[in-house]
Amino acid sequence: MLLTDAAAELAEDFNAISLKDRLQLLLEFSDQLPDLPARYADHPDLLERVEECQSPVYLFVEVEDGIVNLFFTAPAEAPTTRGFASILNQLLSGRRIEEVLTFDDDYPGKLGLLEAVSALRLRGMSGMLRRIKRQVAEKAGS
Amino acid sequence: MPAPIDSNPKFAEYAHPEVLVSAEWLEANLGAEGLVIVESDEDVLLYETGHIPGAVKIDWHTELNQPVVRDYLDGEEFSQLLSRKGIKRDSTVVIYGDKSNWWAAYALWVFKLFGHEDVRLLDGGRDNWIAEGRALTREETVISPSEYPVIQRDDSKFRAFRDDVFKHFGNPLIDVRSPEEYSGERTHMPAYPEEGALRGGHIPSAASVPWAKAAGENGVFRTRAELEAIYLDGAGLTPGADVIAYCRIGERSSHTWFVLKYLLGFENVRNYDGSWTEWGSLVGAPIVKGSEPGEAPKAA
Numbered sequence: 001m002l003l004t005d006a007a008a009e010l011a012e013d014f015n016a017i018s019l020k021d022r023l024q025l026l027l028e029f030s031d032q033l034p035d036l037p038a039r040y041a042d043h044p045d046l047l048e049r050v051e052e053c054q055s056p057v058y059l060f061v062e063v064e065d066g067i068v069n070l071f072f073t074a075p076a077e078a079p080t081t082r083g084f085a086s087i088l089n090q091l092l093s094g095r096r097i098e099e100v101l102t103f104d105d106d107y108p109g110k111l112g113l114l115e116a117v118s119a120l121r122l123r124g125m126s127g128m129l130r131r132i133k134r135q136v137a138e139k140a141g142s
Numbered sequence: 143m144p145a146p147i148d149s150n151p152k153f154a155e156y157a158h159p160e161v162l163v164s165a166e167w168l169e170a171n172l173g174a175e176g177l178v179i180v181e182s183d184e185d186v187l188l189y190e191t192g193h194i195p196g197a198v199k200i201d202w203h204t205e206l207n208q209p210v211v212r213d214y215l216d217g218e219e220f221s222q223l224l225s226r227k228g229i230k231r232d233s234t235v236v237i238y239g240d241k242s243n244w245w246a247a248y249a250l251w252v253f254k255l256f257g258h259e260d261v262r263l264l265d266g267g268r269d270n271w272i273a274e275g276r277a278l279t280r281e282e283t284v285i286s287p288s289e290y291p292v293i294q295r296d297d298s299k300f301r302a303f304r305d306d307v308f309k310h311f312g313n314p315l316i317d318v319r320s321p322e323e324y325s326g327e328r329t330h331m332p333a334y335p336e337e338g339a340l341r342g343g344h345i346p347s348a349a350s351v352p353w354a355k356a357a358g359e360n361g362v363f364r365t366r367a368e369l370e371a372i373y374l375d376g377a378g379l380t381p382g383a384d385v386i387a388y389c390r391i392g393e394r395s396s397h398t399w400f401v402l403k404y405l406l407g408f409e410n411v412r413n414y415d416g417s418w419t420e421w422g423s424l425v426g427a428p429i430v431k432g433s434e435p436g437e438a439p440k441a442a
Binding site: 023076078079083116117121 | 185186187188190191203204240
């Protein structure tokens with residue numbers, strides 16, 4: 001499925017349910033965030049901190065043969081942040097460079113989470129997306 | 143009927159022992175008639191990952207704040223919120239949360255603006271409950287909605303507005319933010335998002351006492367003697383002083399407000415919730431940069 005279609009489908013899923021169920025769906029994403037592979041778990045210096053998030057969350061982008069792979073880590077005590085990371089991971093990891101670079105910057109605002117988690121918190125997800133795109137652009141160019 | 147008081151000897155030292163319960167007390171009183179447990183966290187999803195059995199959740203951002211005016215709920219809205227949570231006017235409410243009860247103290251302060259009589263904090267909050275190996279559950283709490291009366295919020299006793307700060311000069315102010323925010327090196331907490339104050343520094347004459355100094359291991363409150371060393375000997379507060387505490391938006395300073403008011407017994411202590419996000423951008427408001435408190439301007 002194209003990234004734009006997958007993203008639109010997920011946004012529809014979120015918007016179709018109650019605010020309470022949106023939090024439950026976000027929690028499911030949070031629970032699904034994979035652990036870091038050992039090569040990053042042992043080298044925290046390679047990860048970039050997402051300053052826009054209240055909780056300590058770090059990400060790393062790999063680009064190989066035109067394909068983007070993402071890695072995140074955030075503590076269990078920060079489930080909202082983990083949920084945001086997990087959504088971006090499931091949508092963007094494994095996609096082609098051009099798809100990631102042209103991905104909708106306003107997407108975090110389209111999940112119907114504004115009322116459920118508040119604008120302040122949602123800013124963290126926009127920060128992650130911006131940093132992912134910047135790293136992809138840098139690595140695609142080098 | 144209010145729940146019994148926790149007779150823990152550490153609490154007996156405090157000016158108001160009745161405002162704290164230990165994890166041991168709470169576990170023994172789970173399900174007690176008239177007791178409602180409330181979780182209030184920084185992270186809006188943390189409650190859903192597992193909470194104390196029977197606890198309800200109140201989120202500071204989406205539930206206690208007005209969506210359009212920068213203010214708290216009004217009497218009608220507070221009544222609706224507490225009715226939805228199954229809280230009655232005479233319920234004993236025990237609030238706990240993450241980060242040494244920082245947001246829990248904020249929720250407690252809002253409850254006090256509405257004069258809710260019996261509201262207490264779980265000493266050590268969520269972290270200490272977990273550290274002591276006590277159970278959390280993901281099971282949904284079944285709430286029987288109540289009828290909480292409409293009470294007008296009273297901002298006169300525990301809340302300070304910016305004009306109150308101008309009038310307060312000459313009396314002690316406590317800045318509970320990090321040393322970097324106090325000196326003006328940064329306008330937000332280390333590692334937290336920028337929240338848009340135009341200048342960095344502190345309110346003239348404010349003493350710097352970062353809020354977390356009041357909490358020890360696992361977030362439990364320090365003993366009365368330790369707290370007196372911090373706030374009386376360290377920050378120079380004298381018993382009976384009229385104090386205003388502030389931070390960035392009034393959340394961390396709620397924690398200090400709680401300590402000064404209930405644990406050390408300062409009767410006249412107010413929380414300036416406009417805090418640095420207001421003062422740091424306010425036209426005509428004086429500030430001081432650097433690590434020294436600076437001189438208080440003449441009171442307005």
